[in-house]
Amino acid sequence: MDVFNTNTLINEQTGNLAFKLSSFEDDCQFCSLQRLNYYSLIWVKKGSGTAKIDFTEFDFTADTLFAITPYQPFSLMEKEKIEGVVLHFHPDFFCIHKHQEQVACNGVLFNNIYRPPYFCVDDDIRSNFEMVLEQMRTEVQKAELAQYELLVSYLKIFLIIASRAKAKQQPESLKDAPDEKEPFIIQNLKDLIETHFKTKHSAGEYADLLNISPKALAKITKNHFNKTMTNLISERIIIEAKRELYLTNKSVKEIAFDLGYDDEHYFSRFFKNNADISPKVYRDTVGFARAMA
Structure with missing residues (x-):
């Protein structure tokens, strides 16, 4: 090095x-x-x-x-x-x-x-x-x-x-819109994810809210973000989970429930798959537990 x-x-x-x-x-x-x-x-x-x-x-x-x-x-x-x-x-x-x-x-x-x-x-x-x-x-x-x-x-x-x-x-992913309707759909999609990410976790639910087909939504997210709808939803959930783990003393079970997951173990696996670290280890190394130590 x-x-x-x-x-x-x-x-x-x-x-x-x-x-x-x-x-x-x-x-x-x-x-x-x-x-x-x-x-x-x-x-x-x-x-x-x-x-x-x-x-x-x-x-x-x-x-x-x-x-x-x-x-x-x-x-x-x-x-x-x-x-x-x-x-x-x-x-x-x-x-x-x-x-x-x-x-x-x-x-x-x-x-x-x-x-x-x-x-x-x-x-x-x-x-x-x-x-x-x-x-x-x-x-x-x-x-x-x-x-x-x-x-x-x-x-x-x-x-x-x-x-x-x-x-x-301007981010490059938003420059070349395929048609004039897509920028409005993108803004609506971002607003919808921000509003509903704790309760709606599937791409189909957001397609229904936007009144477009899941296939059309998948094409739009690929063109603009180079990501799938599942990626976008998951990333927003992980950001919120990290905030809660960092700033609060809520249990992992409480955080999971607040984010729409009844099963703490399923949520922990979801977090680790997307953040490459378990909620407990994240909290112990950068989160509330470390701050209070």
Whole structure:
């Protein structure tokens, strides 16, 4: 692994990585499938390649920033030699859910099943990123009074800049609509999933609500999201389950019931199949149980 200028903070109470800022000169640390228990912001400054995130592949070029959530499976394979910067932070270090009103990155950078998990970094954003990252590098090496507070402040600035930039860029999956009706169907579908994901778990139910055939709905979701309806529904349920496991002390059985599952064991298998980790292990490593330890 060719990594340099690495600056790392460890949570002394838990032994978990709290904050890490490093540079990379190849794809060695990303070429095998990763499932990390912290957030990752990976800025590819040079080179190109293919990213595999969840079960979708994306081609990328220089000046692409990826935003990866805890336990989201991903890998990067270079075509042209890649170089860049990676910023990791653990939910114990900075909780994006608790600071949503201040930063508004949840649903934009992270946990958005409708947008690709990356955006392009233009000249203006690049200069702002470089300035904030340099301040982070300087501060992480000091170990002085209020280091945590200052690093969190810089992290907030970085996340706000990134969220604003991504919000301005149209996701590629929504650009080429096959006909003029589909954008309205897509918006209605997103609204319906948000309203009913706790009670309606099948593609057929959403097709009925939209008054179209399941086959037509499958074609639309494939064209716009490169995912199936089952993927979209499942991902929304998993996002909510992770929030509950992270922010509350509800039992897995209670969370399962709130999300429309009467069988706790079935829900646990569903969660593990989609998140690659059991609800209990997720809570123990990044969730409420860890926060209270």
